Each structure stands twice: as structure tokens, then as C-alpha cells.
Amino acid sequence: MKKNIAVLFGGVSSEHEVSRRSVVSIIDNLNKDKYEIFPIGITKLGKWYWYCGNIENIPDGSWETDTANKKEAFISPDSSVHGMLVVNNGNCETINIDVVFPVLHGRNGEDGTVQGLFELAKLPYVGCGVLASSACMDKIFANIILTAAGVKKARFCFIYTYDFDKDPEKSLDHIEKSLGSYPVFVKPSNAGSSVGISKASSREELIKAIKIAAEHDHRILIEETIVGQEVECAVLGNSEPIASIIGEIAPANEFYDYEAKYVSDSNLYIPAHIDDETSALMQEIAKKAYLAMGCRGLSRVDFFVRESTKEILLNEINTLPGFTSISMYPKLFENSGIPTPELLDKLIDLALERFLKNEK
Ligand SMILES: Nc1ncnc2c1ncn2[C@@H]1O[C@H](COP(=O)(O)OP(=O)(O)O)[C@@H](O)[C@H]1O
Numbered sequence: 001m002k003k004n005i006a007v008l009f010g011g012v013s014s015e016h017e018v019s020r021r022s023v024v025s026i027i028d029n030l031n032k033d034k035y036e037i038f039p040i041g042i043t044k045l046g047k048w049y050w051y052c053g054n055i056e057n058i059p060d061g062s063w064e065t066d067t068a069n070k071k072e073a074f075i076s077p078d079s080s081v082h083g084m085l086v087v088n089n090g091n092c093e094t095i096n097i098d099v100v101f102p103v104l105h106g107r108n109g110e111d112g113t114v115q116g117l118f119e120l121a122k123l124p125y126v127g128c129g130v131l132a133s134s135a136c137m138d139k140i141f142a143n144i145i146l147t148a149a150g151v152k153k154a155r156f157c158f159i160y161t162y163d164f165d166k167d168p169e170k171s172l173d174h175i176e177k178s179l180g181s182y183p184v185f186v187k188p189s190n191a192g193s194s195v196g197i198s199k200a201s202s203r204e205e206l207i208k209a210i211k212i213a214a215e216h217d218h219r220i221l222i223e224e225t226i227v228g229q230e231v232e233c234a235v236l237g238n239s240e241p242i243a244s245i246i247g248e249i250a251p252a253n254e255f256y257d258y259e260a261k262y263v264s265d266s267n268l269y270i271p272a273h274i275d276d277e278t279s280a281l282m283q284e285i286a287k288k289a290y291l292a293m294g295c296r297g298l299s300r301v302d303f304f305v306r307e308s309t310k311e312i313l314l315n316e317i318n319t320l321p322g323f324t325s326i327s328m329y330p331k332l333f334e335n336s337g338i339p340t341p342e343l344l345d346k347l348i349d350l351a352l353e354r355f356l357k358n359e360k
């Protein structure tokens with residue numbers, strides 16, 4: 001019997017558009033003999049619809065105007081429903097769902113919020129649970145946990161905007177003392193997709209950068225700038241994860257900002273230009289970090305390799321990495337011998353396995 005898979009896309013997030021492209025690639029690659037697919041689109045305003053029209057209308061957002069093919073629908077938090085409620089001429093129809101695949105990036109999708117709904121609904125779902133999702137999304141928490149687990153990172157410190165507003169000198173002194181020199185990277189702890197991130201080369205620029213980051217979060221992370229390569233490793237699995245070969249990104253802009261990620265042509269190299277020893281070590285660190293953060297299902301672990309010392313430094317863990325046809329996560333596994341349809345089968349099996357073992 002076919003499994004009913006709800007794939008969620010869009011969402012109230014700065015990465016809404018990327019999600020629309022990821023979901024089309026996922027629907028294209030899901031085995032239609034095994035799965036009945038129920039695409040659920042979430043608009044930027046947070047309205048939920050079951051979309052049963054042509055998936056070609058998803059990437060540009062025109063599915064939202066295809067009124068004949070969309071119905072109000074949502075995942076019910078009521079576990080006895082075990083699936084989705086569809087509103088039809090004032091009546092509610094229920095559809096049983098076997099596994100939910102939240103193809104949502106960034107806030108409200110990758111941060112544990114929607115995962116909390118699936119927990120209430122007692123539905124198996126692809127990817128990390130509530131805690132791992134929210135801890136990986138929060139750069140300050142992730143840095144603290146990973147450092148405690150012995151994973152090397154760029155030097156970092158953090159401030160709270162209410163302290164900065166009260167006594168800016170004190171916060172600035174703390175940053176300069178902790179990091180030693182400029183330039184530094186200033187990031188909102190919780191935002192995603194390079195939003196609110198800037199590089200500061202002086203105290204004046206640091207003040208500006210803090211104000212920009214403060215528009216997105218009241219907790220701000222500041223890191224030393226790493227000069228070197230940006231490389232990524234895809235990880236798949238529950239308690240015994242596997243790591244893909246390593247890929248490299250060569251940002252088109254000064255750093256891998258939103259523009260470079262999704263608009264200009266940044267180059268991807270698979271495999272990365274690193275030696276075999278570094279690559280093998282990185283795979284081990286990626287799995288260790290994945291387990292330390294409590295990740296399940298999938299994550300992409302991003303690193304820097306410092307040019308001067310060849311040190312491996314973890315940058316961040318993305319629990320719902322981009323999944324478009326040109327995204328690093330599926331490409332890395334394709335190049336490691338796992339074609340995307342097979343990768344998706346594994347992700348669905350891992351979701352069911354985690355649910356059966358009641359692993360949060
Ligand atoms: N400490 C750093 N040193 C050098 N470059 C950095 C540093 N932190 C971030 N960057 C650059 O900024 C980009 C976005 O930062 P990242 O922490 O990955 O945020 P996001 O979660 O938005 O992807 C990185 O891909 C990299 O190009």
C-alpha cells in the first residue's frame with residue numbers, strides 16, 4: 001500500500017522562495033509507486049492550503065492564484081486525526097498522513113516550531129526533532145554546545161542588545177577583548193539565510209553591524225573572520241549517521257550572503273579542493289557534531305578550512321538544507337553514490353524508524 005506523504009513548502013520565512021524550489025525537486029524525485037503526495041503550501045502570511053494543481057506553478061508562487069486547485073488545509077494537532085484536515089464547503093474532511101516532510105527552510109520550519117506541531121499530532125516527520133532544530137538554528141546555543149563537545153569553531157563571543165543599549169562601550173570592549181582584532185562577523189543569533197549578517201572592520205562599523213543584527217534578534221553573535229575555504233558535508237541517519245564526500249562553495253560575493261546563495265552564480269565544487277586526510281577528518285567531525293546537537297534524519301554541516309593553518313572549523317549546521325536540483329545536500333549524496341530518489345526513501349524510512357523508537 002502507498003504511504004501518504006504530506007510535503008510542506010513555502011512558510012513564513014526569509015527562505016520562502018528557496019523552499020518552493022526545494023519542494024518541486026523533492027516531489028519530482030519521490031517514487032510515485034510508493035508514495036501518495038499531498039503538497040501543503042504555507043503562504044508568506046501563514047495561510048495553509050493543500051495544493052493539488054500543477055507543481056510547475058509552485059516555484060514562481062503562482063500556485064497561490066490557482067484557486068481551483070487549492071483548499072484550506074492544515075496538519076491537525078489532534079493526534080486522533082493523524083493527519084490533515086481539509087476544509088471543503090464549510091465541512092472538514094480528514095486525510096490520514098503516514099509521514100510529514102517539512103520542506104521549509106529558516107524560521108518556522110527549521111527552528112523546531114513546526115516540528116512541535118508534528119509531535120503533538122503524533123506524526124512521524126523527516127528530519128531533526130524540536131530541540132535539535134531549534135538549537136542548530138540558534139547560532140549562540142549551537143556554538144556553546146559544539147564547543148563543549150570539543151568541536152573547533154572560529155573564536156566567538158555574544159552580547160544582548162539590552163546590555164548594548166545600556167552601556168555600548170562595555171559591550172564593544174568585551175567584543176574587542178574577546179576577539180582581539182578586526183574584521184569580525186556580526187550575526188543575529190537566530191535569523192538564517194545570511195539575513196542581518198555583516199562584516200565589521202572597525203569599531204564604527206561594529207556599531208553599525210550590531211544595529212543591523214539587532215533588527216532580527218536581541219542576541220547577537222560576533223566571530224573572528226576566517227580567511228580560507230568554505231566547505232560542506234551532508235549527513236544522513238539517526239543514531240548511526242553517514243557522511244557524504246565534501247563539497248566546496250566559492251562565493252560570488254565577498255561572503256556567502258543571500259545574493260550569493262540564491263541570485264548570483266556561486267561556484268560549487270564536488271569534491272572540494274582539500275586533501276583526503278582533511279576530508280576524512282571533516283567527515284568524522286561532521287558526524288560528531290551532528291550527534292552532539294541531537295540531529296536526526298539529515299543535516300548539512302558547514303565548515304571553514306583556515307588558509308594559514310589548514311585548521312578545520314565548523315561554521316554551522318543546517319537541519320533542513322536547500323534541496324533544489326542544484327543544492328549541495330542532494331548533490332553531495334548523488335556524488336557519494338546515493339541518487340536523490342533513494343535518498344528520499346531513506347529519509348522517509350529514518351522518520352518512521354525514529355518514530356517507532358520514540359526518539360525525540
Ligand atoms: N567567521 C566567519 N569568517 C568568515 N566568513 C564568515 C564567517 N561567518 C560567516 N561568514 C560568511 O558569511 C556567510 C553566512 O554566514 P552563516 O553563519 O553561514 O549564516 P547563515 O545561517 O545565514 O547561512 C558564510 O557562508 C560565510 O561566507
Ligand SMILES: [Mg+2]
Binds near residue numbers: 302316
Ligand atoms: Mg550558512
